[in-house]
Structure formats: C-alpha cells, structure tokens
Amino acid sequence: MKEEKEVLEKASSQIAVLKKLYNQLGVVLQECPGSITVSYKRTEILVLVFRYHGEWRSETQTAVSLLTFMHWLETGNLLMHTEAEQKLGLNASDFGLDIEDYLIGVCFMSNELPRYVVNQVTAGDYDCPRKVLKFLTDLHAAFRMLNLRNDFLRKKFDGMKYDLRRVEEVYYDVKIRGLADKAEEVSYDIKIGGPDDHGDPAGDEGTHKQS
Amino acid sequence: MFYSAAFYRLFLMAPKPHRFPQVADTVLQSPPKRARTMATESSIKDAFANYTDYLNLLNEKRERVVKASRDITINSKKVIFQVHRISKNNKDEVLDKAVKDLASVTEQHVSRLVKELQGTDFWKLRRAYSPGVQEYVEAATLCNFCKNGTLLILDEINATLLPLSDPSHQPLQINILDYLLGLADLTGELMRLAIGRISDGELEYAEKICGFVRDIYRELTLLAPHMDDNTDMKTKMDTMLQSVMKIENACFSVHVRGSEYVQLPGSSDPSYLLLGMPDHEI
Numbered sequence: 001m002k003e004e005k006e007v008l009e010k011a012s013s014q015i016a017v018l019k020k021l022y023n024q025l026g027v028v029l030q031e032c033p034g035s036i037t038v039s040y041k042r043t044e045i046l047v048l049v050f051r052y053h054g055e056w057r058s059e060t061q062t063a064v065s066l067l068t069f070m071h072w073l074e075t076g077n078l079l080m081h082t083e084a085e086q087k088l089g090l091n092a093s094d095f096g097l098d099i100e101d102y103l104i105g106v107c108f109m110s111n112e113l114p115r116y117v118v119n120q121v122t123a124g125d126y127d128c129p130r131k132v133l134k135f136l137t138d139l140h141a142a143f144r145m146l147n148l149r150n151d152f153l154r155k156k157f158d159g160m161k162y163d164l165r166r167v168e169e170v171y172y173d174v175k176i177r178g179l180a181d182k183a184e185e186v187s188y189d190i191k192i193g194g195p196d197d198h199g200d201p202a203g204d205e206g207t208h209k210q211s
Numbered sequence: 212m213f214y215s216a217a218f219y220r221l222f223l224m225a226p227k228p229h230r231f232p233q234v235a236d237t238v239l240q241s242p243p244k245r246a247r248t249m250a251t252e253s254s255i256k257d258a259f260a261n262y263t264d265y266l267n268l269l270n271e272k273r274e275r276v277v278k279a280s281r282d283i284t285i286n287s288k289k290v291i292f293q294v295h296r297i298s299k300n301n302k303d304e305v306l307d308k309a310v311k312d313l314a315s316v317t318e319q320h321v322s323r324l325v326k327e328l329q330g331t332d333f334w335k336l337r338r339a340y341s342p343g344v345q346e347y348v349e350a351a352t353l354c355n356f357c358k359n360g361t362l363l364i365l366d367e368i369n370a371t372l373l374p375l376s377d378p379s380h381q382p383l384q385i386n387i388l389d390y391l392l393g394l395a396d397l398t399g400e401l402m403r404l405a406i407g408r409i410s411d412g413e414l415e416y417a418e419k420i421c422g423f424v425r426d427i428y429r430e431l432t433l434l435a436p437h438m439d440d441n442t443d444m445k446t447k448m449d450t451m452l453q454s455v456m457k458i459e460n461a462c463f464s465v466h467v468r469g470s471e472y473v474q475l476p477g478s479s480d481p482s483y484l485l486l487g488m489p490d491h492e493i
Binding site: 046047049050051052053054078080081099100103138139141142143145146147148149 | 255256258259260262263265266267270273330331333334335439440
C-alpha cells in the first residue's frame, strides 16, 4: 500500500509538467497569425485551437486516460470532465478540454483495468476485482446513455464491454474459489440512475442487483 | 460562439437543455466565466447526461452541415456540367445560365452553412463541409475563367458570400485550404474543357487553358508543402500533373498535325483531328 502511494505521488508530479506544456501550447497558438479575418471581438486563439486540434488530439486522450486512472486509484471515483480540464490548466472559455477527447481518454483508461485487476489478484489483493467491477459497470452504464456516431469514440466504447467482461471473469474466478475475504464480502449491487444514487464507491448501499 | 465550451458551461448553470441558437446568442452577450467545478460527489450519471446532450446537439448540427454540403456538391456539379456544354456558337447563353445556376447554389445551399458554422464550429466541423465547399470553389472558378479568362481569387469569392449573412452572424468565409483544394479540382475540369475545345477546332482557346493550368500547377507546387495536413493535396497534385500533360499533349498533336487539317467547306462538323488520318501524303 505504501508503495502504491509512492508510485502515485511520483506520477502526480508529472501532472504539473503536463500543465506547463499545455500552457506553452496555448502561448504558441496565441502567437500564431489567424487565418480568417476576425471582425468579431473574440479570442483568436479559439479559432486556432480548433484548426490545429488534430495535432494534439491523441496526446490529450492519452493524458486524460492516465489522469482518470490515477484519480480512480487515489479516490475510487471517476474524474469528471471539468476536473480533468482543471488539472491540465485548461479552461472552458478559451483553450479547453474537448469533451470527445475526454470521453475517449476515459475509454482508454477502461482498457487498463482488466490488466490492473489481474496483476492485483496475483499480488494478493482479492478485494480489488469487486471494486473494479462495480466501477466499470457504473461507467459502462453511463456510457450507454450517450448517442454515438460510428466514429472512433464509438469504437472505443464498444471495446469497453470486453474490458468489463474480463473483469467479471476475474471477479468470478476469485469469488468461486472463496479467495475474497469473507469479512469484506458484500452483496454486489449496483444502482442504475435511482434517486439515491450518490456514487458510493464501495457499493455498500444497493437497490437492485444487476441481472 | 465557443460552441463546446459555452454549451457545456450553460449546462452546468441550467439543467434544462437549450436549443443551440439561443446558447450562441446568450454567450455572445455574457462575458466568459470559469466553469463551475462539479462536486466529486455528483453522480456519474448526471455528468453523463450533460455529455449526452452535448454530443446530441453536436452530432445533429454535424448532420445538418453534411446535408448542406452534399446539396452544394450536387448542384455545383450541375453548374460545371452546364459550362461543359459550351461550343463555338452558344458561349454567352451557356455561361449566363451557368452563372445564374451558381448564384442559386449560393443563395439556397451555401447560405445554410452560415448559421451552422459560427465561431469555432468553422474549423471543428471542417471535415463535414469541406467536400461541398471544394466543389463550389471549382464551379465558381470555372465559370469565372470561361467568362473573364482570369482566376477568381479567394477574396473575390468570399466577397460574393458576404450578402448571405446578416450582421448578427459572422460572415461565412471560405478558408484557404478548401479554396486551394477546390482550385486543384478545377484543373481537372479545365483539362476536360480543353480537350473538348480542341475537338471543336478552338485551338487558341485550348492553348489559353493550357497556359492557365500550367501557371496554377506551378504556383500550387510551391504552396502545397505549406498546407496543414496536406495528404489530400499531394494526391491532387499528382492528378494535376497528369491533367497538365494531357492538355499539353493534345495541343502538341493539333500543332503538329495543323497543316493536315482541312476544313470541309460549309460544314461545321468537328474535324476529328485526334482520330483522323491525313488526307494526303506530306
């Protein structure tokens, strides 16, 4: 556990570097001449942010995936879009975090979870699968609310169900062998958009089981 | 205005979804504020409800832009085909109709883009409307060359678009990338026109086209490496060289066989220069 903290702290220190780099990117964009005449009063940087967005799109998605993964390891919660935006020193009124980039980043994070869970079990943490399963189930349910086109985001979202299945398999393997600590075993319930949905990470309160 | 940012911010402030045009107007009037931080205790579901609404509006808008772009493409192509109906005798009528048709493309279809492409959406949705705009540039420059013999430059074509927007909207202006891509396509159409003109016996016209296309090719060769993300342009440059060579070869054939060309008196039949054999030994 102590090692995990150290690892997370070390990783956290890189966030500041990322923030500085995004800031530099913002400065570079500000110094670029705009390509269309701006006769309306607004920040020219915004036009360039979208014109050259492709240049840093995949890097941003990777950054978001790592930030969300770290946030989950630290708190057990999903890092929200606005929180991710702030961590990178971006702000919605000029150089912001694109929502689609954020969502794709979250999908990349989900890709990491099956591998994480497998290695945690090997290392002896038998409660991990339950926590990861609950989180990923909630996440998948949330993504199902979106209406997607047949684009990259859709593709990544489709991959999430395979991640979920692998985590379920690990959870099942651990459970049937009775490896999960009896004291920590709680009924596996998930809340689906009910009025008392407070995002409880441990899943101790429940209204109905997943079918 | 700042579509994604403003729209998302508005969702944090007011849970009830707003239609996009109202959002844009609101944002234009109020100063940008920092997005309120979502409390970490908020349910994932609430956040994703916001993301859903954002994506729904964005995708619906994208669809409208794609539909407008397709209509622009089809109708611009009709203008181009109209121009190709030119022959020695009917130039003016054919071109007048083409210019009129182009104007109606502008009024009916390009105008649909004005409202949708305000602010940052102009670049964000470029992939959705770029093909339509390129075809439109192709049609407009072709008409202009046939009428005036000159290249319609970007500022001129954008000037024709200014009347489409009312003062509250940012005017729709074609960006330089789409203009240059449309220009590259123009050379293909000019090649077809040149070959057609040669068959009609208008060698001089064909040579004029040859010089024009060669100039465009030369200038674009220097510009293409500087364009953003120029994979499209690179393929077009290859095609363009083929077009230039086709025109040059056709002009060459006519030039070399010029002495063999004998016009049948009183006949306006095409001379089949490229296919026919000389009537007599040289």
